[in-house]
Amino acid sequence: MASIHSISQSQLFSKKPQFISTQKTSIFPITTSFNPSNRFVLKSKKMVMAAAGTTAAAEEKSKKRYPGEGKGFVEEMRFVAMKLHTKDQSKEGEKEAQEKPLPKWEPTIDGYLKFLVDSKLVYDTLEKIVDKADFPEYAEFRNTGLERAESLEKDLAWFKEQGHSIPEPSSPGLNYSAYVEELSKKDPQAFICHFYNTYFAHSAGGRMIGKKVAKEVLNGKELEFYKWDGDLSQLLQNVRDKLNVVAENWTREEKNHCLEETEKSFKFSGEILRLILS
Template identity: 60%
Template sequence: MSQRKHAPQGLSFVDEMRVASMKLHPRNLAKEGEKEPEGPPVSQWEPSIEGLLQFLVDSKLVYDTFEAIIHQADYYAELRNTGLERSEKLAKDLEWFEYQKRAIPQPSARGHSHARYLEQVSDKDPQAFICHFYNVYFAHSAGGPIIGRMVSAKILNNKELEFYKWDGVLSQLSQNVRDKLNKVTSDWSRDEKDRCLEETEISFKYSKEILGLLIQS
């Protein structure tokens, strides 16, 4: 059983998730991160087109899975049509690469593994699912543009990918989703909230594996 019995004073539960995630974010992707980066900063990454395509394909599988679960399960209805959805944007990027005569790979084991895990926890462990939702969507909206600019400059002749664009003001979209997440979790017990926070490291492990595809040789 969790040892935490009381929420930090003055923090909403989304604030608590943010604090937990910031402890794991490398400083080169989150200004308030508390974890030293394990590798070179994003500016020193050397992505390849092949790695980028695999990263986009696997990311699309993960986002497809999130969005299908949210669409089908009434429990997650508050998280539908938030403006942070990425599947359609990723589909447009992959269509563009196809037009450029690039071969689009199949999802790798990393993407399938994350997608299967999301399907497993979405029904029996909603606290874990919400943790993954928060960390995947908010990590992308925060650190994604940094990665997107690097990729654009280094291998895409400054083309901006749709994956790193949002329809609307991102800060407003993000705040709206924070409000929705606080609503979804408002009736959770302290132990349920702690269960969610405890899933943070697992969420980061899956995301790190997929992000690593970007710079694989």
């Protein structure tokens, strides 16, 4: 009679059960599924491995770094904004230049006045929202030195003194003002995105456009819109610091939601900017 040790591997794992009998034990079939606990052990191992895989994936996700994240959330916003530029506008731009050429650069005083009026409406709205502060974090951005509504009021008064008629706000400004007003009441992360892009874009590209327009139609006169009390770079840094502190209390999902609003901000501001050529 064969002993257990003499059974080959092919016999041990064959489909037909092999029988062993001894004088001291009863006859029983030897199969790979004989011990019911085997199934439980295998299942438990699979559960442990699955749990470990889930944990590893979660840890990997938590370690994911977003572009600019190491320098603070403002750098993340800057990175997303720069990506929306065309490649010929910025080395960080990712959008292809428009196939349809833009209108010839021929600004007019009438078009520029429309731009200034609509811009003032948007800045008035932003500054009233911050002053009212439906959400506590808005109050952090009062009296930053970046405010533009008062400066624009002085500029429009100067144009009026020169005999120009000041137009009423047009659709681009009215639409953007209404949008940020509604947004501010229910979505602080999205509102902060518009706040950041409006003020910071004006301090950079906005100043360049202002110089070009002044040269073309204002005999080089510099408007109050492009002047700040104090060192502009320091004013901007102070606001960056405040924005980074506010964003520290946001979840990753809330930060991403803020970043996703950037394209809408560009759309609204672009419509106002094009008024210069109208």
